[in-house]
Amino acid sequence: MNLASPRVVNIKDLRNLARARLPDAVFDYLDGAADDEVTLKDSERAFREVIFKPRFAVATPSCDLSVTVLGHRLAQPFMLGPIGYSRLMHPRGELAGSAAAGRHGTAYILSTLSGHPLEDVKAQSPGLTFFQLYLAGGRKAAEGGIARAKAAGYKALFVTIDTPVSGNRERDARNGMKALMGTNPFAKIPYLPNLLAHPRWLAAFIADGMVRPFPNVVIPGSGPLAAIDVASALESAQVSWTDLKWIREVWDGPIVIKGVMTADDAKRSVDAGAAGIVVSTHAGRQLDCVAGPLRVLPGIVEAVGRQIDVIFDGGIRRGSDVVKAIGLGAKAVLLGRGYAYGMAAAGDAGVERALEIFEADIIRTLKLLGCSSISQVDSSYVTTRPGFRVD
């Protein structure tokens, strides 16, 4: 597939290609969010309320994009965030994400709900990989995943705290995601015409063995977690601050708390011994009508930015968005849909194109701002429109 310019100029173009390749159920699983998708829209809108303050006529022949996160030097100010069941979008899914992150000198964060075994994902990249943890399946299953991640060389644990239950994703309900993930063939019949209308995706999905259980959540006595059981498994194993003490005992590396939206939870994360937090609304897929996360970032940075690494995600669709988040105090960001649209459109080549676009955008933005490195970007290069900030 030709992904070069002018066919693919920006991330929206990759989104359009993903929409064309995927059946509605899978595209909406990736693209959709909770309830009325207020938070999703606000996540993107918030970036338009940040205004650059450039300094011109300062020569910036080269641009250093490197940042230090969790004690590791990354060649990019972005990492690839955990996207559950990437393999549903493309057979290479998580493998493509990990390989591309490695090529670009940055980290890949693997979801607990990966379609590929964590060892195979790690083997794709000579670079950094981190493991995102849900307690789905219970502590014993989590312990198994953590031990395997440690043995495979994952360097940090991202514990997601914003998923006590799955959010109300109405697009998934309409598209019959449950029926499609389940084992009853008759329940799938109403959705077949749409699947058949996307033959490239369908052929790849069938050749890949169709719906698979999750290989990194092995429940003692019953085996890998089935896709249809994810929602109930998450609900019956909600993570709490008490679990964090236990996680500390079974994982001796750095822990990052993902899904922090208040200064209170940020301080709690510091008290729990976290090395970092991710300011995130889980892509607006959990509680709707929370603020776009960029709006709470400055307050959280003020509260804990000197003590731990504040990472940001949500609504990043351009390299200039990455620069804005760093200007508001983030150490680095996670890309979510920003790279996953590329993966869904064209596997490895699609993720590669997404990262190329982000990298080129960031360099151009820095040069236009008059910065020779991302580490030079601070609050003096950005301001926000009145009413932007939420504390």
Ligand SMILES: Cc1cc2nc3c(=O)[nH]c(=O)nc-3n(C[C@H](O)[C@H](O)[C@H](O)COP(=O)(O)O)c2cc1C
């Ligand atoms: C389809 C999809 C699946 C996701 N799965 C997970 C997951 O398994 N674990 C997790 O912590 N976050 C998950 N997230 C949230 C992302 O890691 C990240 O926080 C979010 O995508 C950032 O927002 P953005 O997509 O607007 O950039 C998922 C997001 C999407 C879109």
